[in-house]
Amino acid sequence: MRGVKPLLEQVDVTLNPGDKIGLIGANGAGKSSLFAMMRGELHPDQGDIDFPAKWRVAYVAQETPPLERAALDYAIDGDVGLRKLEAELARLESEPESTENGIAMGDIYGALADADAYTVQSRGEQLLLGLGFSLDQMQQPVASFSGGWRMRLNLAQALMCPSDLLLLDEPTNHLDLDAIIWLEDWLKRYTGTLLIISHDRDFLDEIVNVVVHIDERKLKRYSGNYSAFERQRAAQMILAAGALEKQQRKRAHLESFVNRFKAQASKARQAQSRMKALAKMEELAPLRAAAEFSFEFREPLNAPNPLLVMEDVNAGYRSENEQTGDISEKTIVRDINFSLQIGQRIGLLGINGAGKSTLIKTIAGELAPLTGESTTGKGLNIGYFAQHQVEMLRHDESPLWHLAKIAPTTREQELRNFLGGFNFPGTMVTSSIAPFSGGEKARLALALIVWQRPNLLLLDEPTNHLDLETREALTEALAQFEGTLVVVSHDRHLLRATTDQFIIVADGKLQPFDGDLDDYKDWLFQTKLGKGTDVLPAAGKDNKTAFPVQSPVAPPKAAAAPAAGKEQKRQSAEERQRLSGLRKPIEQKIKRLDEQIAKLTAKKAEVDAQLAEESIYDAANKARLKELLADQAYCTKELGELEEQWLALSEELEALS
Numbered sequence: 095m096r097g098v099k100p101l102l103e104q105v106d107v108t109l110n111p112g113d114k115i116g117l118i119g120a121n122g123a124g125k126s127s128l129f130a131m132m133r134g135e136l137h138p139d140q141g142d143i144d145f146p147a148k149w150r151v152a153y154v155a156q157e158t159p160p161l162e163r164a165a166l167d168y169a170i171d172g173d174v175g176l177r178k179l180e181a182e183l184a185r186l187e188s189e190p191e192s193t194e195n196g197i198a199m200g201d202i203y204g205a206l207a208d209a210d211a212y213t214v215q216s217r218g219e220q221l222l223l224g225l226g227f228s229l230d231q232m233q234q235p236v237a238s239f240s241g242g243w244r245m246r247l248n249l250a251q252a253l254m255c256p257s258d259l260l261l262l263d264e265p266t267n268h269l270d271l272d273a274i275i276w277l278e279d280w281l282k283r284y285t286g287t288l289l290i291i292s293h294d295r296d297f298l299d300e301i302v303n304v305v306v307h308i309d310e311r312k313l314k315r316y317s318g319n320y321s322a323f324e325r326q327r328a329a330q331m332i333l334a335a336g337a338l339e340k341q342q343r344k345r346a347h348l349e350s351f352v353n354r355f356k357a358q359a360s361k362a363r364q365a366q367s368r369m370k371a372l373a374k375m376e377e378l379a380p381l382r383a384a385a386e387f388s389f390e391f392r393e394p395l396n397a398p399n400p401l402l403v404m405e406d407v408n409a410g411y412r413s414e415n416e417q418t419g420d421i422s423e424k425t426i427v428r429d430i431n432f433s434l435q436i437g438q439r440i441g442l443l444g445i446n447g448a449g450k451s452t453l454i455k456t457i458a459g460e461l462a463p464l465t466g467e468s469t470t471g472k473g474l475n476i477g478y479f480a481q482h483q484v485e486m487l488r489h490d491e492s493p494l495w496h497l498a499k500i501a502p503t504t505r506e507q508e509l510r511n512f513l514g515g516f517n518f519p520g521t522m523v524t525s526s527i528a529p530f531s532g533g534e535k536a537r538l539a540l541a542l543i544v545w546q547r548p549n550l551l552l553l554d555e556p557t558n559h560l561d562l563e564t565r566e567a568l569t570e571a572l573a574q575f576e577g578t579l580v581v582v583s584h585d586r587h588l589l590r591a592t593t594d595q596f597i598i599v600a601d602g603k604l605q606p607f608d609g610d611l612d613d614y615k616d617w618l619f620q621t622k623l624g625k626g627t628d629v630l631p632a633a634g635k636d637n638k639t640a641f642p643v644q645s646p647v648a649p650p651k652a653a654a655a656p657a658a659g660k661e662q663k664r665q666s667a668e669e670r671q672r673l674s675g676l677r678k679p680i681e682q683k684i685k686r687l688d689e690q691i692a693k694l695t696a697k698k699a700e701v702d703a704q705l706a707e708e709s710i711y712d713a714a715n716k717a718r719l720k721e722l723l724a725d726q727a728y729c730t731k732e733l734g735e736l737e738e739q740w741l742a743l744s745e746e747l748e749a750l751s
Contacts, residue, residue, distance in 0.1 A: 594682035
């Protein structure tokens, strides 16, 4: 129980050593409370949670004191056993020499060797490098880092700790995609038992082999990763629906017999027998999924083409010295020559701090270019979801107040209906948003953007705070959005489903990336993540093995004579891989064009059908006729342009084939 709210009731679940378990469930279902019980911070009101007493448990601390201690030393502090040995050695060294003292010091040195004390510095460095810290940052004090980077330091402490059970609650929340890919690889090779809470389905798919689902105050165990859980859950729901329907039919038949014949003496015994059968019949509860949430973006307003052109732009920040009045500039991304065309769907890649948010702010007009020129097309309507959009909401006001502020002339009932579609029902729509969860506030921020019918969407980490269900709804809505999209996200499922080209922001410049996210992962391990080795802490008592990062191995040189056949096969494979990488984005664009053409063709057919009716040409329908003719002209023009794009892309694809 938490207060008066029951979270889990009569739950039994068994997990095995070495399992990698994903703990999932709706926000507020009790995931974090279950973790608190595992850590001994909460105690069950009834029943027991058992795991071996000798197990070492590691978890991520939620608070980070503003210490002057260097970041690297703070991360190494996670290995508490090692630090205790070092403290004991320092104590012995400070005491007068004696035989007993010497023996004790010898024992400590042996224990330090067993604890891999002589590699701890390099292990700590590789850990922090993987999580996105530079070598210079590792020597900076903990107090100098922002909240998100301090959480990375806490994560580093948990990973440094030799553990048998590792508890991770949303470890990817403060990480960029590069760090997530590195962490994923680290956790795959972790040899202890892992229990992880995450709303990132790709992350779960890569790591876990067991899913525990909290639903209706019960825990249910599923074998396999998150995708396997979804398939099993869907199958269970179908079976449960069938069993429930069968039981309801049988119940209705028994009740009908009893009602018809209970008054007839000749049938009384049979009626009594059926009444007993009814009484004994166990009530099957329907297996309910969480209330499915979905929404769609309204059809965007007509857009200019190009939407935006940036020429020789330097993007960054201007600041004024309050005392002297001097203006200083800090360039983050330089030499930007970039244009946005109708229908482009771009994913921005790059580490935190590389300049992705700065670029998006400059496109949105939130930041003026430091140099160069940025020109927007007439009729451009931008929907911008900033990384900290939730914090910009008025927490003392209601969802209805926020929407009415941007739609002051719209009837209140229409606004209520719209917000109801975003899961803000009843009194919730007029309540202050202060007690809302982060996910609910993010949902409201999205609703405000959807209302404005943008033709260009700029999204900077839109899935922060969102649970799996809302992430899926956003992904589906973005996949069907008919406007232009630029998105920064560490959610690979969303990026795969909604974008068809990538741009990397790195070293202060924009660089096109010709490939998909799997290619990006390979590229990371060949470059940034392949440098050096990372050592995992031992999970078992006697396991002191170091596990290096599996960086790509260069092809071995030929020993005596070059194997021409093998080299030719290798080159052919590389060429096939290169062509496949070139074809993928073109195929995705063609698929999207097919969908747009089909939708526009259906719309034109509907307009043509209305124009074929004689009544439309009556004087009373003059305004409607004018509107339909404009729609027909628009559809014809758009279809022509889309078909030209389709033909050009098809020829491009054919040339590659």
